[in-house]
Amino acid sequence: MKDLVDNECRSSLLYRSFFDxxxxxxxxxxxxxxxxxxxxxxxxxxxFSADEWQGDPFWKLAVAxxxxxxxxxxxxAVKGEPKPFCTYFSRKNGPPVRVHITYGEFxxxxxxxxxxxxxxxxxxxxxxxxxxxxxxxxxxSLEAAFVYEKGVLRYVNQSGIRLIGAQRFExxxxxxxxxxxxxxxxxxxxxxxxxxxxxxxxxxxxxxxxRLDGARIEVEVCGTSVMIQxxxxxxxxxxxxxxxxxxxxxxxxxxxLALVGQLAAGIAHEIRNxxxxxxxxxxxxxxxxxxxxxxxxxxxxxxxxxxxxxxxLLVLAKPHASAFEVRDLTNLMNHVVTLLETEAILQKVTIRxxxxxxLPMVHCDENQLKQAFINFLKNGIEATSGSGxxxxxxxxxxxxxxxxxxxxxxxxxEEQLARLGEAFFTTKxxxxxxxxxVSRRIIENHRGTLRLxxxxxxGTTVExxxxxxx
Numbered sequence: 001m002k003d004l005v006d007n008e009c010r011s012s013l014l015y016r017s018f019f020d021x022x023x024x025x026x027x028x029x030x031x032x033x034x035x036x037x038x039x040x041x042x043x044x045x046x047x048f049s050a051d052e053w054q055g056d057p058f059w060k061l062a063v064a065x066x067x068x069x070x071x072x073x074x075x076x077a078v079k080g081e082p083k084p085f086c087t088y089f090s091r092k093n094g095p096p097v098r099v100h101i102t103y104g105e106f107x108x109x110x111x112x113x114x115x116x117x118x119x120x121x122x123x124x125x126x127x128x129x130x131x132x133x134x135x136x137x138x139x140x141s142l143e144a145a146f147v148y149e150k151g152v153l154r155y156v157n158q159s160g161i162r163l164i165g166a167q168r169f170e171x172x173x174x175x176x177x178x179x180x181x182x183x184x185x186x187x188x189x190x191x192x193x194x195x196x197x198x199x200x201x202x203x204x205x206x207x208x209x210x211r212l213d214g215a216r217i218e219v220e221v222c223g224t225s226v227m228i229q230x231x232x233x234x235x236x237x238x239x240x241x242x243x244x245x246x247x248x249x250x251x252x253x254x255x256x257l258a259l260v261g262q263l264a265a266g267i268a269h270e271i272r273n274x275x276x277x278x279x280x281x282x283x284x285x286x287x288x289x290x291x292x293x294x295x296x297x298x299x300x301x302x303x304x305x306x307x308x309x310x311x312x313l314l315v316l317a318k319p320h321a322s323a324f325e326v327r328d329l330t331n332l333m334n335h336v337v338t339l340l341e342t343e344a345i346l347q348k349v350t351i352r353x354x355x356x357x358x359l360p361m362v363h364c365d366e367n368q369l370k371q372a373f374i375n376f377l378k379n380g381i382e383a384t385s386g387s388g389x390x391x392x393x394x395x396x397x398x399x400x401x402x403x404x405x406x407x408x409x410x411x412x413x414e415e416q417l418a419r420l421g422e423a424f425f426t427t428k429x430x431x432x433x434x435x436x437x438v439s440r441r442i443i444e445n446h447r448g449t450l451r452l453x454x455x456x457x458x459g460t461t462v463e464x465x466x467x468x469x470x
Contacts, residue, residue, distance in 0.1 A: 022235075024226055025119040033058050033074040036114065045099070045121060047092030058117055063088045063096045070101070077103035077115055084199030084225070084232075089119065097121055102225055104201025116201050120226055144238040147226075148177060154233065163219075163240060165211035177236070182208040182216070192223060196234040199225045206241065217242055278303070326361045326469060329401060333392065336373045340381065347385040351377070356395035363469045364446055372439040376405045376462045379436075383409030383460060396468070400448075403464045411456040 025042040027035050035058050043049055046061060053061060059070035066087045073085055082103035088096040104116040144160030146153065153173055156164075164180060166172055181189050185207040192202040204222040211217065223236035278299055337351055344351050380390040384407045393404040443450045447467050454460040 022118075022224075024121070027058060027117040027119065029058055029074070029115040029117055031078060031114065033071070033078060033115075035061075042119075045097065045119060046089060047094065052092075061089050063090050073101070074103070074117075077117075080105075082200060102199045102201065104224065105203070116224075118201065118224055118226070144240075146177070146234075146236045146238070148234040148236070149232075151176065153177075160238065163209070163211075163217070163238060165213045165215065171212070180209055182210060184208075189221070192221060193234070196223050196225050196236075197232075199232060201225075209238065275306070323367075324363055324365050327364050327366050329359050329362050329364075329394070329403075329466075330355070332364075332366055332369060333373065333394065333403070336370055336377065337392070339374065340377050343378075344381050344390070347381050348387055349381050349384050350389045351392070352389065353392045354394070356393055359394055359396065359401055360468050362401060362466050364466070365442075368442045369446070372442040372464075373403075373405075375436065375439045376464075379462075380405055380407035380409065380460070383407055383411075385409075397465075400465045400467055403466070405462040405464075406459065407461075408459040411458055411460055412452075412454040413456050414454075 022039060023041060025038060025045040027038045027042060030036055035054055035056055037054060038050060042053075046053065057071070058074055059067045062070040069085075070087055073083060076083055084100065084102045086098065086100050089099050091097055098121070100120045102118045102120075104118070105114075142159055144163040145155075145157040146160055147155040153175075156169055156172060161167070161169060161172070164172060177193070178186060178189055188205045188207060192205060195202045201224040202222055204220045206218065206220055209217045209219045218241040220239045220241050221236065223234055226233050226235045333353065337353060341351060377390065377392075381388075384390065388408055391404075391406045393402075393406065395402055440450050443464055443466075449465045451463040451465075452460070453463070
């Protein structure tokens with residue numbers, strides 16, 4: 001558990017920066033309530049080195065008469081009922097110190113894997129609110145740091161001033177925190193504020209920030225509540241996601257072009273067949289002057305098929321910005337099957353689509369979903385090559401639509417299944433692992449979920465759930 005939490009924490013630059021730079025002590029707890037690690041402020045608070053409390057139950061840090069109370073509060077947090085409270089912690093060399101504790105959950109892909117305990121010494125933390133600018137560590141932070149008390153901005157570091165597009169701290173005072181974000185992100189921002197008002201820690205969310213000059217920036221926002229002079233304040237960090245978004249778009253377009261290249265052989269074969277028919281009918285008409293109506297009907301049908309295949313291929317290859325529109329998922333899936341049908345036939349694989357219930361419209365970027373679905377189908381074709389079958393099942397389930405890609409191929413060992421989706425980890429001899437990683441990102445950008453299930457020797461199932469438009 002410790003390694004999992006530690007790896008997840010290290011993989012998130014925002015979380016790592018968030019806790020390492022905090023003046024208050026931040027402990028990472030596993031699901032049993034034991035301490036996995038802590039930031040430098042933990043040692044300053046207790047006087048004990050990390051080796052002396054790491055791995056012990058969190059409540060052992062409290063004075064003897066308070067340990068049972070802290071244990072119960074920790075259990076409440078693990079059960080999803082965190083409650084801020086005050087207690088006393090022991091110090092290695094000195095009298096006990098009065099502290100305020102708040103808990104928060106640590107997530108990995110929507111699943112809780114651990115918890116945070118924020119421990120604030122009641123008589124300190126960032127000096128006094130009116131003199132919070134003396135906290136030099138926040139001024140050195142690359143992330144924008146904001147401190148609010150009862151909705152009033154008390155402090156913002158230099159990174160925050162630059163991010164908002166201001167010149168001085170005073171320029172930001174007239175603006176409430178919500179005014180910095182796009183109206184469509186208001187529900188997420190208000191939910192974050194609500195969690196902070198309850199004394200909790202808010203997990204990172206993505207939103208669109210609007211600068212004072214009107215420019216828009218994709219950002220990631222997280223925060224926690226801190227006690228400053230016995231007053232509950234909101235401590236919020238904002239990270240500019242512009243470069244990360246560009247990197248994701250580059251990766252997605254690169255993977256898209258790689259898909260087009262892999263499809264080329266099947267597409268060439270698919271187009272060659274109708275072209276051969278067209279050439280034969282033209283030669284017949286030239287030789288004997290016959291102009292039978294059925295010839296024109298067949299030729300028109302073959303041309304329409306070529307046009308569909310080429311247009312689908314070009315749309316998939318062309319880099320573009322995300323364009324979410326209302327689309328018919330049934331038609332989208334039919335186009336995907338059309339693109340891969342020939343490759344499946346060449347590999348002696350049957351693709352069967354089963355509509356278990358009528359499908360509503362979905363709000364999506366059609367080309368991105370096609371890219372993801374093509375990835376899933378291609379993986380299934382490669383896994384079942386020789387004499388296999390892929391069944392695509394589609395149905396509605398309450399407020400979501402479910403798409404399952406089921407193959408009867410070789411399957412994936414359990415120890416490898418958990419790592420699928422990591423960059424450069426693949427079960428293929430010539431794969432890169434980027435295809436599934438990009439596909440997962442596409443599904444998450446559609447507010448959907450992706451689940452992989454596999455039994456070695458019996459096949460693999462890829463399940464995609466997408467929200468239905470209201």
